[in-house]
Amino acid sequence: MRAEGYLFAGVAAFFGVTGAMYGWLAAEPAGTVALTVSFLMSGLVALFCWTQHTKRGDRLQDRTDIPIADGAGPLDFFAPHSLFPVLCALGAALFGLGVVFGLWLVLIGFGVLIPAAVGFVFQYGQRRP
Template sequence: MRGEAWLFTGTALFFGAATAVYGWLSDEPAGIAALCVSFVMSALVAAFLWRQHRRGGERPEDRADAEVREAAGRRVFFPARSLYPVLTAAGSALVGLGVVQGLWLCLIGFGVLLPGVLGFAFQNLDHPE
């Protein structure tokens, strides 16, 4: 994960510098907000990848002297088919529409979104890894 972590760290640094320069030279709040959000999102991904790198150690992909056979075998777990992505997408769409149409639709959207997100998080608790 080291290569990916460096990539997103560089992206976060770029957006941080661009936000500072743009904020100094411009008074437009929309551009500053968009650059700030871009910085935060790339910094969160970078932090996650650095954490995964520390937790899992070096992968064969991170070393220049690695052999292809070192990466062989089962490495990750992919869950079975699930309807939770559809439920989460429908809940997100209802929340977005609720912001425009009214609080009642937003509350219904959160009611649909919550089981979708919880299903994503806990659907494979019995998987041994």
């Protein structure tokens, strides 16, 4: 994950410098906000990749001194079936439609999205690796 961390750190640096220059020269708030949000999102991905690298070390794909056969077998645990992704998508769609059509739909979307996201995150919280 080290290479991915450096890649997204470079993307974050690009958006940070571009956003600062754009905000200073253009004085237009929408583009400045979009570049700032892009900087924050790519910085978050870079931070995630870097913490995963420091926590787990080099992956098999990152090392050149091992044979390909050492990477065979199951990679990780993947959920076999779950309704939580569908509920998250439904809540996000209702939330987005609520921005267009009214506060009542935003509240319904928020009411569907939050429990679905919590369930999605914690559905296998008790599972041991």
